Structures are given as structure tokens and as C-alpha cells.
Amino acid sequence: MSRIPGRVPTAPPTLADVAELAGVSRQTVSNAVNNPDLLRSDTLTRVQEAIDELGYSPNRAARNLRTRSSQLIGLRFTPAQEGTANAMVDRFVHSLVETSSAAGYHVLLFPGDLDDPTAGYDDLLRSTAVDAFVATDTYLGNPQAAWLESRRAPFVAFGRPWDNPDAAHPWVDVDGAAGTELATSHLIDLGHERIAWIGWRKESFIGEDRRSGWSRTMRSRGLPTSGLASRVEESVASGREASGVLLDEAGPTAFVCASDTLAMGVMHTLSERNLAVGRDVAVVGFDDSQVAQVVPPGLTSVRQPLEEVAVEVVRALEGLLGHPPAESRGVLLAPELIVRGTC
Amino acid sequence: MSRIPGRVPTAPPTLADVAELAGVSRQTVSNAVNNPDLLRSDTLTRVQEAIDELGYSPNRAARNLRTRSSQLIGLRFTPAQEGTANAMVDRFVHSLVETSSAAGYHVLLFPGDLDDPTAGYDDLLRSTAVDAFVATDTYLGNPQAAWLESRRAPFVAFGRPWDNPDAAHPWVDVDGAAGTELATSHLIDLGHERIAWIGWRKESFIGEDRRSGWSRTMRSRGLPTSGLASRVEESVASGREASGVLLDEAGPTAFVCASDTLAMGVMHTLSERNLAVGRDVAVVGFDDSQVAQVVPPGLTSVRQPLEEVAVEVVRALEGLLGHPPAESRGVLLAPELIVRGTC
DNA sequence: TGATGCGTTTGGAACGATCAAGGAGGGTCG
DNA sequence: CGACCCTCCTTGATCGTTCCAAACGCATCA
Numbered sequence: 001m002s003r004i005p006g007r008v009p010t011a012p013p014t015l016a017d018v019a020e021l022a023g024v025s026r027q028t029v030s031n032a033v034n035n036p037d038l039l040r041s042d043t044l045t046r047v048q049e050a051i052d053e054l055g056y057s058p059n060r061a062a063r064n065l066r067t068r069s070s071q072l073i074g075l076r077f078t079p080a081q082e083g084t085a086n087a088m089v090d091r092f093v094h095s096l097v098e099t100s101s102a103a104g105y106h107v108l109l110f111p112g113d114l115d116d117p118t119a120g121y122d123d124l125l126r127s128t129a130v131d132a133f134v135a136t137d138t139y140l141g142n143p144q145a146a147w148l149e150s151r152r153a154p155f156v157a158f159g160r161p162w163d164n165p166d167a168a169h170p171w172v173d174v175d176g177a178a179g180t181e182l183a184t185s186h187l188i189d190l191g192h193e194r195i196a197w198i199g200w201r202k203e204s205f206i207g208e209d210r211r212s213g214w215s216r217t218m219r220s221r222g223l224p225t226s227g228l229a230s231r232v233e234e235s236v237a238s239g240r241e242a243s244g245v246l247l248d249e250a251g252p253t254a255f256v257c258a259s260d261t262l263a264m265g266v267m268h269t270l271s272e273r274n275l276a277v278g279r280d281v282a283v284v285g286f287d288d289s290q291v292a293q294v295v296p297p298g299l300t301s302v303r304q305p306l307e308e309v310a311v312e313v314v315r316a317l318e319g320l321l322g323h324p325p326a327e328s329r330g331v332l333l334a335p336e337l338i339v340r341g342t343c
Numbered sequence: 344m345s346r347i348p349g350r351v352p353t354a355p356p357t358l359a360d361v362a363e364l365a366g367v368s369r370q371t372v373s374n375a376v377n378n379p380d381l382l383r384s385d386t387l388t389r390v391q392e393a394i395d396e397l398g399y400s401p402n403r404a405a406r407n408l409r410t411r412s413s414q415l416i417g418l419r420f421t422p423a424q425e426g427t428a429n430a431m432v433d434r435f436v437h438s439l440v441e442t443s444s445a446a447g448y449h450v451l452l453f454p455g456d457l458d459d460p461t462a463g464y465d466d467l468l469r470s471t472a473v474d475a476f477v478a479t480d481t482y483l484g485n486p487q488a489a490w491l492e493s494r495r496a497p498f499v500a501f502g503r504p505w506d507n508p509d510a511a512h513p514w515v516d517v518d519g520a521a522g523t524e525l526a527t528s529h530l531i532d533l534g535h536e537r538i539a540w541i542g543w544r545k546e547s548f549i550g551e552d553r554r555s556g557w558s559r560t561m562r563s564r565g566l567p568t569s570g571l572a573s574r575v576e577e578s579v580a581s582g583r584e585a586s587g588v589l590l591d592e593a594g595p596t597a598f599v600c601a602s603d604t605l606a607m608g609v610m611h612t613l614s615e616r617n618l619a620v621g622r623d624v625a626v627v628g629f630d631d632s633q634v635a636q637v638v639p640p641g642l643t644s645v646r647q648p649l650e651e652v653a654v655e656v657v658r659a660l661e662g663l664l665g666h667p668p669a670e671s672r673g674v675l676l677a678p679e680l681i682v683r684g685t686c
Numbered sequence: 687t688g689a690t691g692c693g694t695t696t697g698g699a700a701c702g703a704t705c706a707a708g709g710a711g712g713g714t715c716g
Numbered sequence: 717c718g719a720c721c722c723t724c725c726t727t728g729a730t731c732g733t734t735c736c737a738a739a740c741g742c743a744t745c746a
Contacts, residue, residue, distance in 0.1 A: 012469050014732055025696050030734060040694065057469035061413065062732035064404035065701050072451070079437050083636050090433040094422045097452045106472075107452040108415070109436070111444045126355050126400035129449075236637050261637065268639040291634045293426050294579050294607040296614040357702055368726045373704060383724065405702035408731050688746095695740070701733090709726070716719085 013054040022050035033058060064128075073105050073317065074130035076120060078112040078137070084234060084261040088287050088304065089136060092158065095310035096134065103314050105131070118147045125153050132317050134158060145169060156316040158309060160330065162205035170316040170328045172309050176206060176286075179302035179335040180213030180256055183284040186300075186337055187254045188221050192282060196252035197229040198242045198262045207231070210258045210286065228252055232262070239265015247273075253281060254343065260285035260292050263299055267342075282343030297341025304335050356397040365393035376401060407471075416448050416660065417473035419463060421455040421480070427577060427604040431630045431647065432479060435501065438653035439477065446657050448474070461490045468496050475660055477501065488512060499659040501652060503673065505548035513659040513671045515652050519549060519629075522645035522678040523556030523599055526627040529643075529680055530597045531564050535625060539595035540572040541585045541605045550574070553601045553629065571595055575605070582608015590616075596624060597686065603628035603635050606642055610685075625686030640684025647678050 019026045024047060031038045032047040039047070050056075064070045075093065097107050108130055113119040117137070121144075124130050133155035135144050148155045149169055161167035187195050197214045200207030211229070218225045227250045232238035239262035246252055247269065257263040263285030270277045277283060278297055285292050288303035312331045319326035362369045367390060374381045375390040382390070393399075407413045418436065440450050451473055456462040460480070464487075467473050476498035478487050491498045492512055504510035530538050540557045543550030554572070561568045570593045575581035582605035589595055590612065600606040606628030613620045620626060621640055628635050631646035655674045662669035 012471060015734095016732080026732090027697080027734080028695060031695090034734080038694070043694085055469060057466055059408070059732050060470045060472040061404050061407035061411075062701090063734075065402070065408050065703085065732080066734040068404075068701075070404065077437060077440050077450075079441070082633075084633065087430045087433060087633060090430060093452070094420060097420050098422070098454045101454045107420075109440045109450040109452060111441045123400055126398060127403045128355060129403040264637040264639070271639040290425075290427065290430060290632070291637055294604065294634055295638050296607070296611040358704095359702080369702090370704080370727080371725060374725085377704085381724075386724080402702050405731090406704075408702080408733085409704045411731075690743105690745075692743090693741095696738085698736090698738100700735075703731090705728105705730080707727085707729100710724090712721105712723085714719105714721080716717105 012059070013056045014059065015056075018047065018050045018054055018056050021054065022047045068128065069131050069321075070129060071105050072108045072130045073100055074108050074110060074121070074124050074133045076112040076117075076133075076136070077109040078114065081234075083236065084259075087289055088306070092136070092306045092309060095307045096313065099307075099310040099314045100317070103318055105314070105317070117142055117144050121148065121153065122151075125151060131321055132156070134313055134317070154317075154320045156313050156320065158313060160205075160332075170320065170330070172312040172316065172331045172333070174304040174309065174333050174335050176210040176335075177213030177216070179286060179304075179337070180210045180258075181217045182213075182335070182337040183256045183286075183300070183302055184214050184217040185221075186339070187256070187282055187284065187343060188217070188223065190282070190343060192254040193223055194228065194250065194252045195223070195254045195256060196243075196246045196250060197225075197256055197258075198239055198246070198266065199229070199231055199258035200234060201231050207258050214256050234259060234261055236261055236265045236268065239263065240268040241265070243269040247281075255281070255283045257283070257285050260287045260289040260299060260301055263301070263342075264291060264295070267295065267299070278342050284337075284343060288338050292338070292340070300340045300342045301338055302335050303338045305333050308333050355402070356399045357402065358399075361390065361393045361397055361399050364397065365390045411471065412474050412664075413472060414448050415451045415473045416443055417451050417453060417464070417467050417476045419455040419460075419476075419478070419480070420452040421457065424577075426579065427602075430632055431649070435479070435649045435652060438650045439656065442650075442653040442657045443660070446661055448657070448660070460485055460487050464491065464496065465494075468494060474664055475499070477656055477660070497660075497663045499656050499663065501656060503548075503675075513663065513673070515655040515659065515674045515676070517647045517652065517676050517678050519553040519678075520556030520559070522629060522647075522680070523553045523601075524560045525556075525678070525680040526599045526629075526643070526645055527557050527560040528564075529682065530599070530625055530627065530686060531560070531566065533625070533686060535597040536566055537571065537593065537595045538566070538597045538599060539586075539589045539593060540568075540599050540601075541582055541589070541609070542572070542574055542601035543577060544574050550601050557599050577602060577604055579604055579608045579611065582606065583611040584608070586612040590624075598624070598626045600626070600628050603630045603632040603642060603644055606644070606685075607634060607638070610638065610642070621685045627680075627686060631681050635681070635683070643683045643685045644681055645678050646681045648676050651676050 015026045015029050018029045029047055032044055036044055100107055110120045135155050135157045145157050145161055157171040160171055160173045199211045215225050230242040230246055232242045243266040255266045263283050266283045270281055275281050285299050285301040288301040292299035292301040316328045319328045358369045358372050361372045372390055375387055379387055443450055453463045478498050478500045488500050488504055500514040503514055503516045540554055542554045558568050573585040573589055575585045586609040598609045606626050609626045613624055618624050628642050628644040631644040635642035635644040659671045662671045
């Protein structure tokens with residue numbers, strides 16, 4: 001019926017076409033695709049052959065309409081900050097695409113308004129264009145999570161609900177304090193005693209978390225921290241300034257930084273002062289960005305297990321969208337320290 | 344009719360719900376959304392109010408089914424090469440998301456099998472999950488373009504059809520030779536005479552293109568090139584080795600590189616030999632990656648206008664998908680040189 | 687023989703939107 | 717006055733799939 005002669009030859013075959021060729025009903029073809037167990041094996045092979053012969057794939061729109069699901073996961077993709085070393089989100093996206101594909105989902109990117117973090121979500125939600133969201137950027141009191149929860153939108157957050165311990169949504173995060181603890185311990189083991197911290201301003205939950213790993217390790221090893229910490233903006237210039245001041249006033253032999261961007265600021269200072277990085281002064285960054293991997297002599301950095309994060313995120317999504325929905329709460333993963341030339 | 348009591352309260356409103364509330368027919372609501380000009384203004388406002396009151400957004404699946412279009416653009420998203428400085432694709436994706444969103448399209452990511460560049464396309468195409476593709480990675484005789492063309496799949500390539508001048512598909516690319524010409528001229532203007540080239544192996548069309556910008560500029564300025572060129576793999580280690588050999592054997596005072604990754608290799612060599620980068624030896628990279636932006640003292644690099652590329656890609660897509668389809672051929676854009684501390 | 691059951695297959699009715707015609711209603715013209 | 721057009725809006729069919737309930741063939745059992 002749909003193979004009307006004169007129809008555009010490139011129009012893809014439909015369920016009805018396959019059914020006709022195989023000599024069965026539409027529903028049987030549908031079952032062959034979705035519930036092969038329901039068919040007698042000889043019927044199944046016959047239908048399979050017809051499917052292969054025509055090169056049939058179920059029409060996504062029709063299936064989505066009927067099943068009320070799109071097999072799409074929405075991800076807000078904001079422009080990367082130029083001038084920073086942070087391509088972390090991108091690395092995560094790559095992992096997410098891989099993992100969710102294995103689970104039968106594709107990733108839909110939509111742009112984010114920098115001023116309004118909730119923009120874009122609403123329309124995709126109401127038009128049922130996506131089944132769920134993955135929310136990144138949950139830092140610093142970002143209203144995304146709370147907003148999504150209030151809309152009863154299915155979503156998984158990459159990042160803890162810092163400001164709301166009662167939040168009921170599933171999340172996956174990396175233990176930043178454990179990361180800086182690894183870094184600090186490593187430096188202490190190398191013999192450093194005056195180890196400085198360069199992080200973000202106090203309002204940043206993530207920044208304070210990472211800072212706490214440094215400070216608690218220093219304390220537990222009986223080393224001083226006073227005068228050795230600095231809180232600045234996320235930029236190379238800030239890291240450069242801060243490290244200059246710290247060198248002048250506190251004389252540290254090593255720096256632990258909240259990000260690779262800040263660590264690169266330290267590298268600038270060292271290079272300007274002709275200090276041998278790694279020999280005279282050690283530096284550790286955070287994120288294991290591409291910069292850390294290629295800058296001479298290689299920046300030691302805390303690496304987040306983004307592949308695992310993606311796996312856990314997808315696992316949580318599957319729970320969320322399953323029938324019946326499976327409960328799942330927060331997952332906290334441990335980072336590792338990648339040692340390179342800077343210490 | 345669809346507001347059956349007992350239905351899940353979170354089920355989104357439909358066209359019929361809006362129609363009932365506004366006291367008009369479904370089609371009128373549809374027109375209010377898609378062809379507002381067809382309605383009398385008082386009817387339009389009445390419908391608009393009903394839409395706002397219910398928070399209605401057209402169901403994507405239903406619309407897609409009927410209109411045979413998904414408003415989605417497929418993009419194969421392969422894992423980034425670790426250890427290289429090349430986050431260029433990611434920067435492009437960001438621009439593409441922005442631009443295509445403005446044109447009413449969203450970006451769908453799907454994973455790519457590294458061994459089979461055409462994997463993934465077929466299913467999305469046959470299931471009409473996407474309206475068109477954007478093909479990147481068209482380097483080095485990649486069969487993607489030819490394959491897509493043979494399937495009559497609508498797509499726009501980021502990258503010229505190097506090995507097939509007769510290719511009929513639209514493409515957008517950046518003039519690599521013009522970029523290296525900018526770099527080489529800049530170095531010559533600074534007084535450099537022995538300027539080396541580090542690029543990729545001869546089979547790489549892109550590599551040869553970029554190399555030609557260097558060589559033709561050298562020749563036109565009456566400067567020697569023999570013994571000053573090297574072709575290696577895309578890796579920091581390769582760039583490091585090649586620059587070491589070149590320094591020993593040809594004594595260049597400047598390097599032009601086919602990528603930031605290779606340029607970082609040069610930086611490694613200079614740092615090992617205690618040569619002052621920028622003062623003793625100049626370096627220019629290609630891609631203006633985040634690495635170039637943050638490495639001390641800042642890597643001068645050729646920057647591809649990826650925002651413009653995205654704009655042109657979307658423009659071509661709109662032509663391709665328009666009624667009637669508009670012809671469009673190749674677009675070649677000019678890069679710019681971002682001068683930083685390395686020269 | 688006819689009722690019961692099970693495994694398999696079938697036809698009709700959604701899902702929610704747009705397309706293609708087909709009406710009201712009012713104004714203009716011969 | 718009726719034919720005609722124009723504007724605005726409505727009705728029924730349709731896109732391709734899955735859900736639902738019913739029907740089928742066949743064997744078993746009373």
C-alpha cells in the first residue's frame with residue numbers, strides 16, 4: 001500500500017513493505033524487531049530476510065510517537081571558555097556518546113544561554129524531544145538541578161548537589177578532595193614541606209572541596225598551611241600573579257592548583273623567573289587536560305575518571321527511565337594522579 | 344478528548360487540548376504555531392493565550408512523523424586523540440551547536456568506529472533520525488564523503504574533497520596554505536631567514552597544503568628551503584625529535600609547524616636545550632588550540648575561523664534541505680595569525 | 687465431540703501532529 | 717437576486733509505528 005508506484009525511489013521501506021514481502025502482518029514484523037522471542041523461528045528468519053533485503057530500519061519518528069520516548073539524551077553544550085586549559089567537558093562528552101550509544105541512546109546537544117542556565121531545557125522537555133538530561137555545570141549554586149527537579153524532568157547530574165543535601169536526583173561526581181590529597185601526599189613524599197595552594201574563591205563549592213584535600217593532608221602530616229593559600233579567578237593570569245606573590249612572601253617549593261589553567265599560570269611565573277620547573281619548584285594541576293599532557297616537561301595533574309563517570313551516568317539514566325524506575329543516588333568516584341615532569 | 348481524567352498529570356498538553364481551551368479546531372492551533380499570518384489577529388491572540396496557559400509545545404515525534412523531517416543534524420563524534428593539542432573539533436562543535444540552533448536545528452552526536460568511518464551513518468539515515476549530516480575528518484582519502492554521496496545522503500563536509508575534484512556535495516574548508524603563508528611571512532618580516540617546516544607525511548593532503556604555503560612563501564622571498572623540511576607523525580614526540588634533528592643539521596632560527604601538537608614538540612626541544620623560545624628560536628603552530636593560548640610564553644598560531652565555518656556549514660545545510668534545494672558548492676575561508684610570545 | 691489451554695499471529699485503534707480539501711460568512715459584481 | 721470570490725476556519729485522512737484484544741491453529745483432555 002505504501003509502495004505506490006511513482007513514489008520517490010529513495011523513500012525508505014516501511015514495516016508494511018517488509019510485512020508484504022515476508023507474507024506476514026505488520027505486527028509480526030514489529031515483533032521480529034522488538035520481541036524476537038515471540039516468533040516461531042522459521043517465521044523469524046523469513047522476516048529477517050525480508051528486512052535485510054529491503055534494508056529496513058524502523059522509522060524513528062513513528063516509533064517515538066507511539067512509545068512516547070525518543071531515545072535521546074539532552075546535553076547543554078556551552079561555549080568553552082577560551083584561554084583556559086579546561087577541555088574536560090569535551091572529554092566527558094566523548095565518553096558519554098560512546099557509553100549512551102551502547103545503551104541505545106543518542107546525545108542531543110543544545111546551546112546554553114550563559115546568563116540563563118535553565119534556558120533550552122523547557123522546550124525540549126515539553127516537546128518530548130528528549131527522554132532525559134545530563135546536567136553538567138552544577139557548580140556554585142547553579143539552579144539547573146533544582147529547576148529540573150521542580151519540573152519533574154528526568155535527569156542525572158555530573159556534580160554533587162552541594163547546596164542541597166536533600167536533593168533526590170541521581171548524581172555522579174569525582175572526589176576532588178581525594179585528588180588534591182593524592183597530589184599533596186605525592187609532593188610530601190618527594191620531600192617538599194612548604195606546599196602552596198592556588199584555588200578559587202570561597203563561594204566555589206568545588207574549589208573549597210579541592211582545597212580541603214590539600215589542607216587536611218598538610219595538617220595530618222604536621223606541615224604548615226598559613227600564608228600558603230591563595231584564592232583567585234580561573235585564569236592563567238590569576239595563577240601567574242598568585243604564584244608570584246606566594247613565591248615572594250611564603251617561599252613555597254611546590255604548588256597544588258585547583259585547575260590546570262591555574263597551574264599554567266604558575267608555569268608562566270617560573271619561566272619568567274628562570275626557575276627550573278620540577279627541579280626548583282614543583283607544580284601539580286587538576287583535570288589532566290591536553291595542556292598538561294603536552295606542555296614541557298609535562299604537567300603532573302589529577303585526572304578525573306570521566307569514562308567511569310559516563311558509565312555511571314548512563315547507568316543512572318537507565319534506572320531513571322526503566323520500568324519501573326529504579327532508585328539510584330549519588331556515586332562518588334576517585335580520581336588518580338598522573339605524574340609527569342613537573343614533580 | 345485527550346484530557347481523560349486519570350491520565351498522568353504530567354502528560355504534556357496536545358494540540359487538541361489547546362484547541363478545546365481556545366474554542367477552535369486543531370488545525371487552527373497548528374496554523375497559529377506555524378503560519379500565524381493565516382489567522383485573524385483576535386483569533387491568534389486567543390490561541391496564543393491558550394498555548395501559554397497550558398504551556399504547550401508541539402510534540403516533536405508527531406511533527407517529525409508527519410513532516411518527514413527531524414530538525415536534527417547528525418555529527419560523528421570520535422574520541423579525541425589523547426596526548427595531542429588538537430581540540431579543534433570540539434571548538435567547531437560548539438560553534439555548530441550555536442549556529443544550527445539559530446536555524447532551528449539541533450545536533451545529534453553519534454559515536455564513530457575508528458576502523459570503519461562509515462559506521463553509524465547508515466542506520467540514522469534509514470531510520471530518518473536525522474535530516475542531514477555534517478562530515479568532519481574528511482582528510483586523507485576518508486571514504487565518508489564518497490559513501491554518503493553514493494547513498495544520496497544530504498550532508499555538508501568540513502574539509503575539501505581532496506581526492507575527488509568532481510565531488511558534487513557542498514563543503515566548507517579553511518585555506519591552510521594561506522595560514523602557513525601568514526606565519527612564514529610574519530617570520531620573514533621579523534628578520535628570520537632560515538625557517539624550518541615540520542609537517543605530516545606526504546599522503547596527508549592537508550599536510551601538503553599547509554606545507555605549500557611555507558615553501559611558496561620562502562621561494563617568493565628568495566629564501567632557501569632545502570634541508571629545512573621534515574615530515575613526521577602527529578605527536579609531541581615526533582615534533583621534538585624532528586626539531587632536534589633540524590637544529591643540529593640545518594640551524595634554523597624559526598619553525599613553522601602543521602599543528603600545535605608538533606609545535607609543542609619544538610617547545611620541548613628548546614626547553615631541553617635551554618634555548619629561549621621567541622628570542623633564540625621562534626615557533627609558530629597551527630589551530631590556535633587551548634594549549635597555544637596558555638603555554639608560556641604563548642604560542643603564536645594560525646587560527647581557523649571555526650565560527651565562520653559553522654555559519655557556512657549551516658547555510659549550506661539550509662540550502663540542501665530547502666524547498667527547492669538550493670545549489671551550493673565549496674566555500675574556502677581564510678585563517679588568521681594569532682601572534683603571541685613565541686615570535 | 688467439544689471444551690480448554692497454549693503458543694503464535696492478526697486486524698483495528700491509538701500516538702499527535704500536518705496536509706489537502708471543503709465549508710461558513712461576508713462583500714462585490716453583473 | 718444569484719453567481720462569484722475572498723478570508724477565515726474546520727473536517728477527515730494520513731505519516732509509520734506499537735498497544736490491545738481477539739482469533740487462529742493445534743494439541744490435550746474430559
